[in-house]
Amino acid sequence: MLNSFRQELRRAFMLLPRPGWLLLLTAVYIFLSTNWSPVEYVELGEAQIVQTTKPQVCVHTLLENEVQERKIKRSLELVREMGATTIVQFFPWAYFEPNDDKYNWTQADLIVRHAKNQGLRIIARLGLVPDWARPAASDGRATTLNYLPEASFDDFAQYASRLAARYREEIRHFIIWNEPNLSFEWGYRPVDPAAYVRLLKLSYPAIKDANPQAVVLAGALAPTNEIQGSPAGLNENLYLREMYSSGGAPYFDALAVHSYGATESADAEPGAGRLNFRRLEFLRQIMLEAGDGAKPVFITESGWNDHPRWSGAVRPSQRLQYTIKAFEYVEANWPWVEQLCIWAFRYPAPLNGYPDNFTLVSPEFMLKPIYYAIQDYARGWERGATQWLPPPEEP
Amino acid sequence: MNKRVRLALSLGLLVISSSLLYLFASLTERPADKVKAFPRGIIVVGVDASVPPFASDDGQAVHGLDIDLAKAIARMIDLPIRFVNIGYYGLYDALISGEVDILISALRVEEARMDDVRYTRHYFDNGLLLVAPVDEPVASLDGLAGLKVSYEFGSRADTELRKLEDKNEAATRLPYELPTYALDSLRLEYADAAIVDAITLRLYQRRFTDWNTAERYLSRDHYAIAARRDNRDAWRLVDGTLAALKESGELDKIIAMWL
Structure with a gap:
C-alpha cells in the first residue's frame, strides 16, 4: 500500500517540470520583464567650439529622461550647430539621490560630459524631491515630486552642494527650484515666498562652499496673474516683492525668470494683467526698487507655441518672427539680460498635445522651421528660404 | 510520458488555474463603491481648458467635448460635478495629490504614467x-x-x-x-x-x-480618462459608465456635437 502510494507520488512528481526547465523559464521571464538592451557604446568625438554671433542664445534641454546616450550626444550636437552657447538642463534630485546619501550620477555624468565636449555652458536647474525626503501618502493623497517639506530643506541644500562639487569645472550656474510661485510647482500647497527664501538661505552657502565661483539663480518665476490667496499661485511681481521683504536679496546672484510671449509679439507693450514677453520689465523694476539692479536676469524659459488649436498659440510663421524679434529686443534693450533660453529643445518622446509645439526638434530629430530660424539668427546666416508653400488658392 | 508532453501539461495546468483564479476574482469582486470613489460627494474633474473643442474657458464657464462627456458621466453616476481648470503640466500632479478625482482633458494614454494612474477605455482616437x-x-x-x-x-x-x-x-x-x-x-x-x-x-x-x-x-492616438491608481473604485465606476455611454450611442452624439 505504502509502496503503491510512493509510486503514485513519484509519477505525479514526474509530471512537474524539472528544475532545469524551471530555471530556464525563470530566466526567460526575467529577461522578458526587464528592459534589457545591449550596452551602447558612443564615442565622445572631438571637442567642439560653438560658432555663433549671438552668445545670449540658449535653449532648455530635457535630457534627464533620455535613455540612449547617442540621443543625448545628437541633441547637444544640434544645440551647438544651432549656435546656442548655453543650455538650461534639469538635474532632478529624485533621480540622482534616490536613497538618502546614496547618489547615482550616471545620467548626469553623461549629460555633462557631452555638453562639455560640444562646448556648451550648462545652467543646472534643481528640483524634484525623492520619496525618502517627503511625506508618504495618506488618505489617498500622495505628495507630488514637487513637494519639498521644510524638514528636507537641509537635504536639498546638501544635494545642491554635492552637485556643485562634482561638476565644479563644468557647471557654474544653479537655479534653485522651478516656478515656486505656482502652487503645483510647490507641491500643490499655497505658495510661500518666505519659505522659499529660507530654502535659498540654506542652498546658497552650500553651493558656494562647494564652488565659490558658482552663480546661484533664484526664482525661475512663472508669469501669472494669480492674486494673493489664490489656490493656483501668486503673481510673480508680488512674489518677488515678498522675497525681498523676507530678506532674500543676499542669497541669490541673479534672477531667473520665465517670459513667454503667449499670443503677442515680442515687442508688445507690457500692461497690467497682460501675459507677454515684455511683462518681465515689471520684475526688473522691482529689482531696481530693491536696490538689486546690479544683478543680471536669466530668461530660463521663453518662446511661442504654434499648435493649431491651443488657445495660447500663434501661427508657425508668427512663432518664427516673434522668437527672433525677442532675441533682437533683448540685445537692443535689455543689457541686464544675460541669456534668453527657449523652451524646449526636444522631448525624448512626443506628448501628442500642444506642448509638443514648443519644441525646436521632434523626438525623431526632425528639425522644425523654428530651429532653422534661430540658427540663421545665431550664426548670422541669411538663408531666408520659406520652409513651406503658400496657402493653396481657390481656382 | 515524454518531456515535451509533461511540459505542455504543466503549462496547460498553470494557464487553466490562473484563468480560474482570475474568473473567481472577477465574479467575487464587490461592486465599485461610489462613496469610496468620490469621498467628497462630488466628482472633481481636472481639465486643461485651453484646447478647444475639447475644453475651453470663456471666463464664465468651461465648455467642450470633454466637459459634456464629464457631465454625462456624472449624471449616470448620479453625483454633482465640479471642474478645476489646470494647465497641462499640472494635471497629473493634481490627480496624484488628490486635488481632483479624475482627469478628463484630451489625455493620451501614456504607459510611463501607469505606476500612478489607471486609464479608462479610450473615447477618442486622434491618430x-x-x-x-x-x-x-x-x-x-x-x-x-x-x-x-x-x-x-x-x-x-x-x-x-x-x-x-x-x-x-x-x-x-x-x-x-x-x-x-x-x-x-x-x-x-x-x-x-x-x-x-x-x-x-x-x-x-x-x-x-x-x-x-x-x-x-496611419497611427493611433487614444484619448482616455485618468484616475489615481489607488482609487480603483473611481476607475471602475468611470470606465463602466464610459462603456455604457459608448454602448448607448451617447458618446458618439457628444463627439458629433463638437467634431
Whole structure:
C-alpha cells in the first residue's frame, strides 16, 4: 500500500517540470520583464567650439529622461550647430539621490560630459524631491515630486552642494527650484515666498562652499496673474516683492525668470494683467526698487507655441518672427539680460498635445522651421528660404 | 510520458488555474463603491481648458467635448460635478495629490504614467489619417509612391513622410504652414492625398460638408480618462459608465456635437 502510494507520488512528481526547465523559464521571464538592451557604446568625438554671433542664445534641454546616450550626444550636437552657447538642463534630485546619501550620477555624468565636449555652458536647474525626503501618502493623497517639506530643506541644500562639487569645472550656474510661485510647482500647497527664501538661505552657502565661483539663480518665476490667496499661485511681481521683504536679496546672484510671449509679439507693450514677453520689465523694476539692479536676469524659459488649436498659440510663421524679434529686443534693450533660453529643445518622446509645439526638434530629430530660424539668427546666416508653400488658392 | 508532453501539461495546468483564479476574482469582486470613489460627494474633474473643442474657458464657464462627456458621466453616476481648470503640466500632479478625482482633458494614454494612474477605455482616437478623394483612396503610405501629398511642415505627418524618403519612389511632398492648408490643397486638387490628425479632418469636414473623402488611420492616438491608481473604485465606476455611454450611442452624439 505504502509502496503503491510512493509510486503514485513519484509519477505525479514526474509530471512537474524539472528544475532545469524551471530555471530556464525563470530566466526567460526575467529577461522578458526587464528592459534589457545591449550596452551602447558612443564615442565622445572631438571637442567642439560653438560658432555663433549671438552668445545670449540658449535653449532648455530635457535630457534627464533620455535613455540612449547617442540621443543625448545628437541633441547637444544640434544645440551647438544651432549656435546656442548655453543650455538650461534639469538635474532632478529624485533621480540622482534616490536613497538618502546614496547618489547615482550616471545620467548626469553623461549629460555633462557631452555638453562639455560640444562646448556648451550648462545652467543646472534643481528640483524634484525623492520619496525618502517627503511625506508618504495618506488618505489617498500622495505628495507630488514637487513637494519639498521644510524638514528636507537641509537635504536639498546638501544635494545642491554635492552637485556643485562634482561638476565644479563644468557647471557654474544653479537655479534653485522651478516656478515656486505656482502652487503645483510647490507641491500643490499655497505658495510661500518666505519659505522659499529660507530654502535659498540654506542652498546658497552650500553651493558656494562647494564652488565659490558658482552663480546661484533664484526664482525661475512663472508669469501669472494669480492674486494673493489664490489656490493656483501668486503673481510673480508680488512674489518677488515678498522675497525681498523676507530678506532674500543676499542669497541669490541673479534672477531667473520665465517670459513667454503667449499670443503677442515680442515687442508688445507690457500692461497690467497682460501675459507677454515684455511683462518681465515689471520684475526688473522691482529689482531696481530693491536696490538689486546690479544683478543680471536669466530668461530660463521663453518662446511661442504654434499648435493649431491651443488657445495660447500663434501661427508657425508668427512663432518664427516673434522668437527672433525677442532675441533682437533683448540685445537692443535689455543689457541686464544675460541669456534668453527657449523652451524646449526636444522631448525624448512626443506628448501628442500642444506642448509638443514648443519644441525646436521632434523626438525623431526632425528639425522644425523654428530651429532653422534661430540658427540663421545665431550664426548670422541669411538663408531666408520659406520652409513651406503658400496657402493653396481657390481656382 | 515524454518531456515535451509533461511540459505542455504543466503549462496547460498553470494557464487553466490562473484563468480560474482570475474568473473567481472577477465574479467575487464587490461592486465599485461610489462613496469610496468620490469621498467628497462630488466628482472633481481636472481639465486643461485651453484646447478647444475639447475644453475651453470663456471666463464664465468651461465648455467642450470633454466637459459634456464629464457631465454625462456624472449624471449616470448620479453625483454633482465640479471642474478645476489646470494647465497641462499640472494635471497629473493634481490627480496624484488628490486635488481632483479624475482627469478628463484630451489625455493620451501614456504607459510611463501607469505606476500612478489607471486609464479608462479610450473615447477618442486622434491618430494620423491618410486622406484621399473618396473615388481614389490610398490604402497606405506605400501607396503614396508617385503621388503628391500635402501636410503641415514640422508636424507628426512630416515625420511619417520623412521615413519614406529612403524609398525609391517617394511621394512628392507639399509642405504647408497649417494642417488646414494641407486639406485645402487636397480639396482643390493640388495634392492627391493629405496627412492630418483626426481632429483637424473632422473640424475641416464641418466647414466643407459636401466634400467626401476616404481615410485610413496611419497611427493611433487614444484619448482616455485618468484616475489615481489607488482609487480603483473611481476607475471602475468611470470606465463602466464610459462603456455604457459608448454602448448607448451617447458618446458618439457628444463627439458629433463638437467634431
